[in-house]
Amino acid sequence: MNAKHQSIEIESALVAADAQMESFRQARNNRRSELVEDYVELIADLLADGGEARQVDIAQRLGVAQPTVAKMLKRLIAEGYIQQRPYRGVFLTDAGKELALVSRERHQIVESFLCSIGVSVETARMDAEGIEHHVSPETLEAMKRFTLKKASWRTHVG
Structure with a gap:
């Protein structure tokens, strides 16, 4: 079967440079906050479901290694979203809630x-x-x- 190749005209989708720059800036900011939001949402769900959010449970639910979770938990502490208590797991601050x-x-x-x-x-x-x-x-x-x-x-x- 011979496929005929047709010339397809693609109209330019270029927008003003400032608008495009703002779109890309917004997308980058969204990607940065995506992980934070996912972690905080999961921690809230774990706390609501079982009363505790442990690093091991977070790692299992997200399908990542515990050191990855530990690194993100440090970031969440620094940003004021969680508190981590030895032998008691992770808890949301008011900002985290x-x-x-x-x-x-x-x-x-x-x-x-x-x-x-x-x-x-x-x-x-x-x-x-x-x-x-x-x-x-x-x-x-x-x-x-x-x-x-x-x-x-x-x-x-x-």
Whole structure:
């Protein structure tokens, strides 16, 4: 079977240099905060589920080595999100609790939005884990409005 090669015109997607620079800066900042948010959210979940968050449990859940977790825990202590007590595990500070709440809410909004546009629950949960860190407040608010509007449509129609 001979495949015909067609010439495809690709329109330039270049935007103003300042706007592009700001987009890349924002993406870099999001990547930096992504790990912090994931750790804090996981620690909150472990504390809520079993009353403790141990380094070994964090490593197991994230699929990383304990030294990797130890390094991140030092960073979280330095940034004021956690306290680590010898033989007692890891605990969230008030700032850590606040970050965990905000991260959880953002995750739930993205996951609900994905489900509302037809993505399966399993896929939405996995995709939301990556997307949640890269969504602007404006986009997040639009996702929330869309999801609430769609839910009200179902209530009035169904």
